[in-house]
Amino acid sequence: MLKKNKQVILLILLFMTLSFLFFYAGLFLFYGQDKPAKTSENTGKTVIYSHISVEIKGNKQEINILELNVKDKKLELKPILSYDSVFGFEKLSSMVERSKAYAGVNAGFFYEYGQPGGMVVIDGKMITNSTGRFPVFLYDGNKAEFKELHTKLWLTVDSKRFDVDGINMAGGPGKAVLYTREYGSDNRAETGNISAVIKSGRVVKVDVYPGKADIPESGMLLSLFGPEAFNLEDTGIKAGAEIQLHCDYGMDGRTQAYECGSWLIRDGRVVMGGWDEWVGVTTNQDPRTAIGVKDNGNVVLVTVDGRQPGYSTGMTGRELGEYLLGLGVVDAAMLDGGASTEMIVDGKIVNRPSFKGQERKLGGAIIVRFR
Numbered sequence: 467m468l469k470k471n472k473q474v475i476l477l478i479l480l481f482m483t484l485s486f487l488f489f490y491a492g493l494f495l496f497y498g499q500d501k502p503a504k505t506s507e508n509t510g511k512t513v514i515y516s517h518i519s520v521e522i523k524g525n526k527q528e529i530n531i532l533e534l535n536v537k538d539k540k541l542e543l544k545p546i547l548s549y550d551s552v553f554g555f556e557k558l559s560s561m562v563e564r565s566k567a568y569a570g571v572n573a574g575f576f577y578e579y580g581q582p583g584g585m586v587v588i589d590g591k592m593i594t595n596s597t598g599r600f601p602v603f604l605y606d607g608n609k610a611e612f613k614e615l616h617t618k619l620w621l622t623v624d625s626k627r628f629d630v631d632g633i634n635m636a637g638g639p640g641k642a643v644l645y646t647r648e649y650g651s652d653n654r655a656e657t658g659n660i661s662a663v664i665k666s667g668r669v670v671k672v673d674v675y676p677g678k679a680d681i682p683e684s685g686m687l688l689s690l691f692g693p694e695a696f697n698l699e700d701t702g703i704k705a706g707a708e709i710q711l712h713c714d715y716g717m718d719g720r721t722q723a724y725e726c727g728s729w730l731i732r733d734g735r736v737v738m739g740g741w742d743e744w745v746g747v748t749t750n751q752d753p754r755t756a757i758g759v760k761d762n763g764n765v766v767l768v769t770v771d772g773r774q775p776g777y778s779t780g781m782t783g784r785e786l787g788e789y790l791l792g793l794g795v796v797d798a799a800m801l802d803g804g805a806s807t808e809m810i811v812d813g814k815i816v817n818r819p820s821f822k823g824q825e826r827k828l829g830g831a832i833i834v835r836f837r
Contacts, residue, residue, distance in 0.1 A: 525751065526777065548580055551580075552634050571810075574726050582725070582830055594634050603726055623703055624709075655675065726800060727799060751781055755801040757801055760795050769807050777818065
């Protein structure tokens with residue numbers, strides 16, 4: 467009897483051992499091959515974050531990827547300006563924190579005082595208009611895409627059309643420019659102008675100014691630079707007139723737009739050349755940031771660290787395009803790079819900025835937030 471019990475116990479132990487072996491072998495066979503090169507963190511089907519350590523053409527690369535299912539209504543993907551202003555600089559960590567965002571990357575290129583280098587639309591409100599030279603990333607709460615836009619703006623003044631040259635930009639002789647409070651407290655004019663204060667769709671007052679004119683806290687300011695170039699009677703702009711802003715690209719409360727740098731991928735083809743108007747030569751291996759749309763409609767935000775021998779080399783513009791193409795991206799464009807390249811996920815800087823690992827102050831960012 468004792469001998470028989472021992473045999474039963476041995477059989478049970480053998481069965482348990484084989485079960486464990488088959489279980490772990492199954493895990494290896496079914497999951498091991500899909501594991502990223504370093505780590506992967508999945509926060510659900512809406513957002514997938516991955517950190518990839520890989521060697522490409524003999525160069526070590528540290529890559530961070532955020533893939534976003536932009537059709538999920540819980541997700542918000544939008545641009546943000548430093549201190550919500552056209553001018554100025556702010557750290558990405560500060561922008562992410564004050565906007566209560568889950569993640570963020572540095573956005574596109576900016577001018578000397580932080581002004582965005584092209585079109586910015588936030589929640590359907592146009593902050594700056596497009597240049598017509600670069601792809602604009604567009605998102606309407608359901609679909610993301612890139613378009614080259616040369617936006618046209620005009621006002622209807624008591625149903626009469628009046629063309630506007632731009633919004634929140636420096637004025638010049640013969641130019642008609644609209645201003646909102648994102649530009650500051652005044653139009654920063656250094657020359658004479660006729661300016662009209664607009665509130666609640668109506669002209670409140672019109673006056674001639676030798677220089678700066680105040681922008682109302684709620685509403686807009688229309689400034690006509692070089693008064694001699696305009697005949698107010700012909701425009702119909704006068705106190706009490708009904709006035710509305712129009713754009714040839716429809717904007718509603720869901721529209722988000724950000725003008726990027728050069729195309730990396732267009733219609734499934736890598737088109738990045740050796741030169742970009744913003745960064746100059748793109749054949750150097752540098753830190754890079756990009757935004758793209760995959761063939762399944764998902765948006766990817768990507769950073770590649772660089773200029774750090776032994777850790778991460780960085781990529782040329784074309785190498786970045788080829789890498790994104792391998793991820794299934796069909797359209798993509800450059801964002802700012804170099805020391806500006808940065809990604810934050812869940813409150814942490816997940817990449818290593820190239821200047822001593824320190825954040826560089828930015829003109830703006832693209833943030834990911836949950837409703």
